Amino acid sequence: MMNEYVYVASSVDEAIKKGLKDLFLTEENVKIEVEEAGNNGILGLFKKEARVKLIPLEPEYDKEKIKNSLLKTQPKVSAVPKKEVIEEPVEEIKEEVVVKEENKKREDLIVLNKDKIVDYMTKIVHSMGFDTAKLVFIEEGNKNYTLRITEVESTSLLIGKRGNTLNSLQFLANNYAKKFTKSYFRINIDCDEYRENRKETLEELAINMAKKSKKLGKPVQLEPMTSFERKIIHNALSEIKNVETESHGKEPHRYLVITAK
Template identity: 30%
Template sequence: MKQVTATGHTVDAAVESALAQLSTTRDRVQIEIIEQGKKGFLGIFGNKDALVKVTLPPDPIEETEQYIRNVSREIGVEVDIEVKRSGKNVTYLLSGDKIALLIGKRGQTLNSMQYLAQLVANSCSRQYLTVILDAEEYRTRRNETLMNLAKKMADKAVRSGREVALEPMPSYERKIIHSALINFKNIKTYSNGAEPYRHIVIAPLKK
């Protein structure tokens, strides 16, 4: 968080001075008027400038990007990051050498980084943001794997007549499973367990 105080002949002039110092725009700052300022006698004697305090809160997207870079560097990976935002969804596309280290087994490292990055983003955001981390299109490949797994396990549940429990997954991966099986009329899906061990159960419907 950055903060400056500035003076000017008017409040607007003082604010503009502060914005120039912060290299930002009015819509991104919080403004506190300390002194309104006043004109003296005949506009000459006793003039008093306006005084304002302008605060620039941390930008959640920039803060999160820096966090990702720092964590990646600690792991031993220098990353290039492309940021895409659509409404409340913010996607960070990671690329670079040794990127597999950031993905981890079955995406566990990437999932953990994504969870922590979302906490960082929402610690300084005025609205709730959904953060997605992707590395070398891993999410696309993982989504295809999950959809195939969902259909395979649904068939197994129907053939055996027994419930099938999948491995623990983060919430957005569970949504992929639920969506993949929404049109299967002979099974139902539900989530069970507590985070981080919450998982999907595929249950056959009794005839």
């Protein structure tokens, strides 16, 4: 039977990092199950912490053995011998490196590895109990991609309150895909057109809160949101005169304050 380890933290990201550090493993060596996506509550109240389960893929995995092995193999500090300088022809190597770098720039490494990303995320979604779910990879352009989850019986359960579960899955997808490229990219995870509907809701909220701020004659504070959702609010109010938006706090509790004069 495979060993299972559960970790709790303020966010899914922190819980996974905590677990990997504790187990001396990387994401490629474990199966990750999100048991609780967690949420920030309302103004800090009724907050729920994220809870993840990490299952090492190696059946014979033993954390204590690995820990002891790492301690034994730590190198002792000693005098560094001088390296013998060997002259080698440089021009051909330089040319070869330049060609390889140019080829890498032309290739879209996320698209090249899309099947691996889809397989990885499909396993996670299935492990959450959505056995019939299928994921479709979509290129949106400008290094933006969407993983659309279809054939799910309970979409509201998968989406979670205010998209918390989708946001956690989105974090896992982007974090996993970082292994394939160091360039900028963004993977959005969507289900039942939630992202577009949420965008419209946030834009409407932004206008209403700006009106409220002007009526009350004082700033209005919104609940904590992801950076992507805060950007939607910023953009919705950016063209309106005498309305300012400012971000306050630290992730994952960062929130917006709207001031209308």
